[in-house]
Amino acid sequence: MRILHTNDSIVIEDCRYFDVQATLSCGQLFRYHQLTDNSYVVLSADKMCHISHNQDTVTITGSDREYWHRYFDLDTNYEHKCNVLMQQGDDNIQHICQVGKGIRILNQDLEETIISFIISANNMIPRIKNTVAKLSATLGTPIADGYYAFPTMQALADADIEVYNNAGCGFRGKYIKSSANMILNGAIDGIDTLDNDNARQLLTKLVGVGPKVANCILLFALSRGDVVPVDTWIKKVYHKYYEAQHKDRDISQYLSQLWGQNAGLMQQYMFYFERSVDKLGNIL
DNA sequence: GGACAGGTGCGGT
Protein backbone atom coordinates (compact mmCIF):
# COMPACT_ATOMS: atom_id res chain seq x y z
CA MET A 1 0.00 0.00 0.00
CA ARG A 2 1.42 3.38 -1.02
CA ILE A 3 0.05 6.63 0.38
CA LEU A 4 0.42 9.98 -1.36
CA HIS A 5 -0.71 13.25 0.21
CA THR A 6 -1.52 15.98 -2.30
CA ASN A 7 -2.88 19.48 -1.65
CA ASP A 8 -6.49 18.47 -1.14
CA SER A 9 -6.52 14.70 -1.06
CA ILE A 10 -4.96 11.43 0.04
CA VAL A 11 -4.35 8.86 -2.67
CA ILE A 12 -3.80 5.26 -1.57
CA GLU A 13 -2.45 2.90 -4.22
CA ASP A 14 -2.17 -0.88 -4.22
CA CYS A 15 -4.85 -1.17 -1.52
CA ARG A 16 -5.89 -4.81 -1.58
CA TYR A 17 -6.43 -4.46 2.15
CA PHE A 18 -8.66 -1.39 2.03
CA ASP A 19 -12.19 -2.17 0.87
CA VAL A 20 -14.15 1.05 1.32
CA GLN A 21 -17.58 -0.55 1.02
CA ALA A 22 -16.76 -3.27 3.55
CA THR A 23 -15.15 -0.85 5.99
CA LEU A 24 -18.11 1.53 5.93
CA SER A 25 -20.85 -1.09 6.06
CA CYS A 26 -19.75 -3.24 8.98
CA GLY A 27 -21.44 -1.24 11.70
CA GLN A 28 -18.57 0.88 13.02
CA LEU A 29 -19.94 4.21 11.85
CA PHE A 30 -23.37 5.53 11.05
CA ARG A 31 -22.68 8.77 9.19
CA TYR A 32 -21.87 7.95 5.59
CA HIS A 33 -23.83 8.36 2.37
CA GLN A 34 -23.38 6.49 -0.86
CA LEU A 35 -23.41 8.70 -3.97
CA THR A 36 -24.67 7.68 -7.41
CA ASP A 37 -21.16 6.84 -8.66
CA ASN A 38 -20.50 4.38 -5.79
CA SER A 39 -18.32 6.85 -3.92
CA TYR A 40 -19.19 8.03 -0.42
CA VAL A 41 -19.43 11.08 1.80
CA VAL A 42 -18.20 10.32 5.32
CA LEU A 43 -18.85 12.57 8.32
CA SER A 44 -17.05 12.52 11.66
CA ALA A 45 -17.47 15.10 14.43
CA ASP A 46 -17.43 18.45 12.55
CA LYS A 47 -15.55 17.15 9.52
CA MET A 48 -16.49 15.60 6.21
CA CYS A 49 -14.65 13.94 3.36
CA HIS A 50 -15.36 12.28 0.05
CA ILE A 51 -13.98 8.79 -0.54
CA SER A 52 -13.92 6.76 -3.74
CA HIS A 53 -12.53 3.35 -4.61
CA ASN A 54 -11.52 2.41 -8.16
CA GLN A 55 -9.66 -0.80 -8.87
CA ASP A 56 -6.68 -0.73 -6.51
CA THR A 57 -6.81 2.96 -5.64
CA VAL A 58 -8.69 4.76 -2.87
CA THR A 59 -8.94 8.55 -2.98
CA ILE A 60 -9.94 10.60 0.06
CA THR A 61 -10.75 14.25 -0.63
CA GLY A 62 -11.39 16.96 1.94
CA SER A 63 -9.71 19.37 4.30
CA ASP A 64 -8.10 17.99 7.48
CA ARG A 65 -6.08 15.35 5.66
CA GLU A 66 -4.26 14.40 8.86
CA TYR A 67 -7.56 13.79 10.61
CA TRP A 68 -8.74 11.41 7.90
CA HIS A 69 -5.34 9.73 7.70
CA ARG A 70 -5.72 8.75 11.35
CA TYR A 71 -9.48 8.10 11.01
CA PHE A 72 -8.93 5.46 8.34
CA ASP A 73 -5.95 4.06 10.30
CA LEU A 74 -3.61 4.43 7.32
CA ASP A 75 -0.42 3.77 9.29
CA THR A 76 -1.49 0.25 10.27
CA ASN A 77 -0.49 -2.77 8.16
CA TYR A 78 -3.72 -4.73 7.69
CA GLU A 79 -2.14 -7.25 5.35
CA HIS A 80 0.07 -8.30 8.23
CA LYS A 81 -2.79 -8.41 10.77
CA CYS A 82 -4.94 -10.44 8.38
CA ASN A 83 -2.13 -12.91 7.75
CA VAL A 84 -1.50 -13.36 11.47
CA LEU A 85 -5.19 -14.14 12.04
CA MET A 86 -5.30 -16.55 9.09
CA GLN A 87 -2.26 -18.43 10.37
CA GLN A 88 -3.93 -18.81 13.76
CA GLY A 89 -7.24 -20.09 12.40
CA ASP A 90 -8.72 -23.20 10.81
CA ASP A 91 -10.26 -23.36 7.31
CA ASN A 92 -13.47 -21.63 8.40
CA ILE A 93 -11.61 -18.77 10.05
CA GLN A 94 -9.35 -18.39 7.01
CA HIS A 95 -12.39 -18.10 4.79
CA ILE A 96 -13.95 -15.48 7.08
CA CYS A 97 -10.69 -13.49 6.99
CA GLN A 98 -10.52 -13.78 3.20
CA VAL A 99 -14.03 -12.36 2.79
CA GLY A 100 -13.41 -9.46 5.21
CA LYS A 101 -9.75 -8.70 4.52
CA GLY A 102 -10.41 -5.16 3.26
CA ILE A 103 -12.01 -4.03 6.52
CA ARG A 104 -10.14 -1.46 8.62
CA ILE A 105 -10.87 -0.45 12.20
CA LEU A 106 -11.55 3.28 12.25
CA ASN A 107 -10.27 5.79 14.81
CA GLN A 108 -13.45 7.71 15.49
CA ASP A 109 -14.36 10.74 17.57
CA LEU A 110 -14.92 9.68 21.18
CA GLU A 111 -18.02 11.69 22.05
CA GLU A 112 -19.76 10.96 18.75
CA THR A 113 -19.01 7.26 19.20
CA ILE A 114 -20.45 7.20 22.72
CA ILE A 115 -23.73 8.84 21.69
CA SER A 116 -24.03 6.87 18.44
CA PHE A 117 -23.61 3.54 20.19
CA ILE A 118 -26.08 4.46 22.93
CA ILE A 119 -28.52 4.86 20.03
CA SER A 120 -27.38 1.51 18.61
CA ALA A 121 -28.55 -0.43 21.68
CA ASN A 122 -31.47 -2.73 20.87
CA ASN A 123 -31.63 -1.12 17.45
CA MET A 124 -30.86 -1.81 13.79
CA ILE A 125 -28.33 -0.15 11.48
CA PRO A 126 -30.71 1.61 9.03
CA ARG A 127 -32.68 3.11 11.90
CA ILE A 128 -29.53 4.10 13.79
CA LYS A 129 -28.25 5.91 10.71
CA ASN A 130 -31.56 7.69 10.27
CA THR A 131 -31.73 8.75 13.91
CA VAL A 132 -28.13 10.03 14.01
CA ALA A 133 -28.73 11.98 10.79
CA LYS A 134 -31.87 13.61 12.19
CA LEU A 135 -30.20 14.49 15.50
CA SER A 136 -27.29 16.08 13.63
CA ALA A 137 -29.59 18.03 11.33
CA THR A 138 -31.56 19.32 14.31
CA LEU A 139 -28.80 20.04 16.83
CA GLY A 140 -25.57 20.14 14.79
CA THR A 141 -24.10 23.15 12.99
CA PRO A 142 -24.14 23.08 9.16
CA ILE A 143 -20.75 22.28 7.65
CA ALA A 144 -21.70 21.96 3.96
CA ASP A 145 -24.76 21.89 1.74
CA GLY A 146 -27.13 19.48 3.52
CA TYR A 147 -24.44 18.16 5.88
CA TYR A 148 -24.17 18.83 9.60
CA ALA A 149 -21.61 18.42 12.35
CA PHE A 150 -22.38 15.93 15.08
CA PRO A 151 -24.08 17.81 17.95
CA THR A 152 -21.90 18.98 20.83
CA MET A 153 -22.45 17.48 24.29
CA GLN A 154 -23.75 20.92 25.33
CA ALA A 155 -26.36 20.90 22.56
CA LEU A 156 -27.42 17.37 23.48
CA ALA A 157 -27.63 18.17 27.21
CA ASP A 158 -29.69 21.29 26.52
CA ALA A 159 -32.07 19.70 24.00
CA ASP A 160 -35.71 19.16 24.87
CA ILE A 161 -36.75 15.50 25.09
CA GLU A 162 -39.13 16.21 22.19
CA VAL A 163 -36.11 16.62 19.92
CA TYR A 164 -35.03 13.08 20.76
CA ASN A 165 -38.51 11.68 20.22
CA ASN A 166 -38.78 13.40 16.84
CA ALA A 167 -35.40 12.01 15.81
CA GLY A 168 -36.63 8.49 16.53
CA CYS A 169 -34.47 7.81 19.58
CA GLY A 170 -37.32 6.11 21.40
CA PHE A 171 -36.55 5.20 25.01
CA ARG A 172 -32.87 6.10 24.44
CA GLY A 173 -33.56 9.87 24.38
CA LYS A 174 -33.32 10.27 28.14
CA TYR A 175 -30.16 8.14 28.20
CA ILE A 176 -28.43 10.43 25.69
CA LYS A 177 -29.48 13.60 27.48
CA SER A 178 -28.18 12.43 30.84
CA SER A 179 -25.00 10.87 29.44
CA ALA A 180 -24.21 14.11 27.60
CA ASN A 181 -24.59 15.91 30.94
CA MET A 182 -22.30 13.43 32.67
CA ILE A 183 -19.67 13.86 29.95
CA LEU A 184 -19.86 17.66 30.35
CA ASN A 185 -19.28 17.14 34.07
CA GLY A 186 -16.07 15.23 33.39
CA ALA A 187 -17.32 11.64 33.64
CA ILE A 188 -14.85 10.33 31.06
CA ASP A 189 -11.95 12.74 31.56
CA GLY A 190 -8.60 10.99 31.35
CA ILE A 191 -10.06 7.78 29.96
CA ASP A 192 -7.18 7.58 27.47
CA THR A 193 -4.77 6.77 30.27
CA LEU A 194 -6.80 3.88 31.75
CA ASP A 195 -6.41 0.21 30.89
CA ASN A 196 -9.29 -1.61 29.19
CA ASP A 197 -11.03 -2.83 32.35
CA ASN A 198 -10.92 0.54 34.10
CA ALA A 199 -11.92 2.41 30.95
CA ARG A 200 -14.86 0.01 30.47
CA GLN A 201 -15.91 0.52 34.09
CA LEU A 202 -15.92 4.28 33.57
CA LEU A 203 -17.91 4.04 30.33
CA THR A 204 -20.59 1.76 31.78
CA LYS A 205 -21.37 4.44 34.38
CA LEU A 206 -22.89 6.44 31.54
CA VAL A 207 -26.63 5.82 31.15
CA GLY A 208 -27.39 3.54 28.23
CA VAL A 209 -23.84 2.15 28.09
CA GLY A 210 -23.57 -1.52 29.02
CA PRO A 211 -20.76 -3.95 28.24
CA LYS A 212 -21.46 -4.27 24.51
CA VAL A 213 -21.69 -0.54 23.83
CA ALA A 214 -18.64 0.12 26.03
CA ASN A 215 -16.65 -2.41 24.01
CA CYS A 216 -17.69 -0.70 20.76
CA ILE A 217 -16.44 2.61 22.16
CA LEU A 218 -13.15 1.04 23.27
CA LEU A 219 -12.55 -0.54 19.86
CA PHE A 220 -13.85 2.15 17.49
CA ALA A 221 -12.79 5.32 19.32
CA LEU A 222 -10.04 4.42 21.78
CA SER A 223 -7.91 2.14 19.57
CA ARG A 224 -8.22 -0.87 21.86
CA GLY A 225 -7.66 -3.52 19.21
CA ASP A 226 -7.93 -6.45 21.61
CA VAL A 227 -11.53 -5.62 22.62
CA VAL A 228 -14.40 -7.69 21.19
CA PRO A 229 -17.96 -6.29 21.19
CA VAL A 230 -20.42 -9.20 21.21
CA ASP A 231 -23.83 -8.63 19.63
CA THR A 232 -26.37 -11.15 18.33
CA TRP A 233 -24.36 -11.66 15.11
CA ILE A 234 -21.16 -12.50 16.94
CA LYS A 235 -23.08 -14.87 19.22
CA LYS A 236 -24.35 -16.67 16.11
CA VAL A 237 -20.83 -16.99 14.66
CA TYR A 238 -19.43 -18.12 17.99
CA HIS A 239 -21.97 -20.92 18.37
CA LYS A 240 -21.50 -21.95 14.74
CA TYR A 241 -17.71 -22.20 14.59
CA TYR A 242 -16.49 -22.77 18.13
CA GLU A 243 -16.56 -25.98 20.14
CA ALA A 244 -16.22 -24.16 23.45
CA GLN A 245 -19.50 -23.42 25.21
CA HIS A 246 -19.18 -20.18 27.10
CA LYS A 247 -22.09 -18.28 28.54
CA ASP A 248 -22.96 -15.24 26.42
CA ARG A 249 -21.40 -12.79 28.86
CA ASP A 250 -18.07 -14.66 28.70
CA ILE A 251 -17.72 -14.80 24.90
CA SER A 252 -16.08 -11.38 24.65
CA GLN A 253 -13.23 -12.18 27.02
CA TYR A 254 -12.72 -15.61 25.44
CA LEU A 255 -12.38 -14.22 21.90
CA SER A 256 -10.24 -11.34 23.15
CA GLN A 257 -7.73 -13.75 24.71
CA LEU A 258 -7.88 -16.05 21.69
CA TRP A 259 -7.06 -13.38 19.10
CA GLY A 260 -5.04 -10.94 21.21
CA GLN A 261 -4.19 -7.58 19.67
CA ASN A 262 -6.13 -8.47 16.50
CA ALA A 263 -9.30 -9.65 18.27
CA GLY A 264 -11.32 -6.55 17.40
CA LEU A 265 -10.43 -6.89 13.73
CA MET A 266 -11.43 -10.56 13.80
CA GLN A 267 -14.75 -9.48 15.33
CA GLN A 268 -15.30 -7.13 12.39
CA TYR A 269 -14.46 -9.90 9.91
CA MET A 270 -16.98 -12.16 11.65
CA PHE A 271 -19.70 -9.51 11.74
CA TYR A 272 -19.26 -8.72 8.06
CA PHE A 273 -19.13 -12.39 7.12
CA GLU A 274 -22.20 -13.46 9.05
CA ARG A 275 -24.28 -10.63 7.64
CA SER A 276 -23.08 -11.48 4.10
CA VAL A 277 -24.13 -15.09 4.68
CA ASP A 278 -27.47 -13.83 5.90
CA LYS A 279 -27.98 -11.75 2.74
CA LEU A 280 -26.55 -14.11 0.14
CA GLY A 281 -27.23 -17.56 1.58
CA ASN A 282 -24.53 -19.90 2.80
CA ILE A 283 -21.31 -19.00 0.98
CA LEU A 284 -19.02 -21.40 2.81
C1' DG B 1 -53.33 -6.57 13.93
C1' DG B 2 -49.47 -8.92 15.70
C1' DA B 3 -44.74 -10.85 15.80
C1' DC B 4 -40.09 -9.63 15.53
C1' DA B 5 -35.33 -7.46 15.88
C1' DG B 6 -32.10 -5.59 19.03
C1' DG B 7 -28.71 -4.16 24.49
C1' DT B 8 -29.55 -1.95 28.77
C1' DG B 9 -31.86 -0.67 33.23
C1' DC B 10 -34.32 -2.17 36.86
C1' DG B 11 -36.65 -4.79 40.23
C1' DG B 12 -36.89 -9.22 42.26
C1' DT B 13 -34.58 -13.09 44.30
Added chain:
DNA sequence: ACCGCACCTGTC
Protein backbone atom coordinates in the same frame (compact mmCIF):
# COMPACT_ATOMS: atom_id res chain seq x y z
C1' DA C 1 -24.29 -12.24 41.65
C1' DC C 2 -27.88 -13.68 38.57
C1' DC C 3 -32.32 -13.84 36.10
C1' DG C 4 -36.52 -12.02 33.67
C1' DC C 5 -38.95 -8.52 31.96
C1' DA C 6 -40.01 -3.69 29.88
C1' DC C 7 -38.55 -0.58 26.65
C1' DC C 8 -39.47 2.42 21.05
C1' DT C 9 -40.13 2.00 16.39
C1' DG C 10 -39.92 0.37 11.68
C1' DT C 11 -40.82 -3.68 8.85
C1' DC C 12 -42.98 -7.80 7.31
